[in-house]
Amino acid sequence: MSTYIFGHTNPDSDSIVGAISLAYLKNQLGEDCIAVRQGEISPETEFILKKFGGVKPELKTSFTGESVYIVDFSDIAQAPKDIAEATILGIVDHHKLGDLTTDTPLECWIRPIGCSNTVIKEMYDYYKVEIPKDIAGMMMCAILSDTVIFKSPTCTKIDTKAVKDLSVICGIEDYKALAMEMFIAKSQVEGASARNLNTRDYKPFDMNGTKVGVGQLEMVDISVLDSRIDELFADMKLMKEEDELHTIMMLLTDIMKEGSKILVLSDDASKVESAFGIKLENNQAWLEGVLSRKKQIIPFLQPQF
Incomplete structure (x- = not known):
């Protein structure tokens, strides 16, 4: 077998x-x-x-x-x-x-x-x-x-x-x-649906009994997604409801600028703000130097729960 x-x-x-x-x-x-x-x-x-x-x-x-x-x-x-x-x-x-x-x-x-x-x-x-x-x-x-x-x-x-x-x-x-x-090749987004983009590299986590989802798109230039941010948020809202998540985040990682724009929908956005020492504006923020979900996102986010 x-x-x-x-x-x-x-x-x-x-x-x-x-x-x-x-x-x-x-x-x-x-x-x-x-x-x-x-x-x-x-x-x-x-x-x-x-x-x-x-x-x-x-x-x-x-x-x-x-x-x-x-x-x-x-x-x-x-x-x-x-x-x-x-x-x-x-x-x-x-x-x-x-x-x-x-x-x-x-x-x-x-x-x-x-x-x-x-x-x-x-x-x-x-x-x-x-x-x-x-x-x-x-x-x-x-x-x-x-x-x-x-x-x-x-x-x-x-x-x-x-x-x-x-x-x-x-x-x-x-x-x-x-x-x-x-x-x-990884940065190609033309013709891709919002759900495809949100789930290309998406991971669900159980953070001390709280369900959190964190996706990441690593791209050569994230500005190509500027016109699709509302579309990404709309699909994130659906994903949050479908999976009964407390928080869903998307990291749009620019490998040339060496940082990530985060998109956040949360029942308590202050947890995300506290985790990274930021203030979200329109549910978004730029995290300078952040390239790694497992080393620069999860270890700071999980203690908030």
Whole structure:
């Protein structure tokens, strides 16, 4: 019986590539593993798969009675609804420890670094398994995405070394130029619905019993969304009602200006203002230097609840 490997809901490139790269490693180690996904892929992930000939994992959202490895998360809110009915064999992640629990011992690789694929690169090195050229290229792009081309405060020397090592394997010297192509693809918003934009990289959180949703759009130039802010807010209102959220936030992250505009709808906006020492105007504010949701947003927002 196959074991399934997947990342969080509304998967980003790290989740998709992480499932692919970990599945290959586990298969080389003698386990029968299949990479799957919990949601639709983003334009950035599509770019990465096309660039390196990767195959989009099958969509699978139910895992009752299955054995699984999970990548890039450990929060119940980002897991399949029936995760409690599955057997979690392992977790590979780079976020805070979430609230998933298991009935049996498991393999855990959780590191405070910039990307889950960097952790998986360490696993390949540990087990002395050679990384194929195509998978190395996808892993390299996932790390460059998650670290915002090394600009994110989550980026470590381990991440930069992993990118350099992977660039040699996949034969791409100017990996920063490729990363800019990737972010340009990620920035494409023409024809995308407000719901698509709000959920491209959206994560729900249970903050001490309070439901909070935080999405992020990383773009080369967020000004292209200026005419669509009202549309984004209207859809955020629907999402807030549908999921019975206390607070929903969207980060519009400008990788060139190195900061984020936040859009906020909340039952108590003062919690957001207190978290970041700001005053919201029209439910918006600019956060200078903020590029990382997991290091610069969640650790400050969660204590408010």
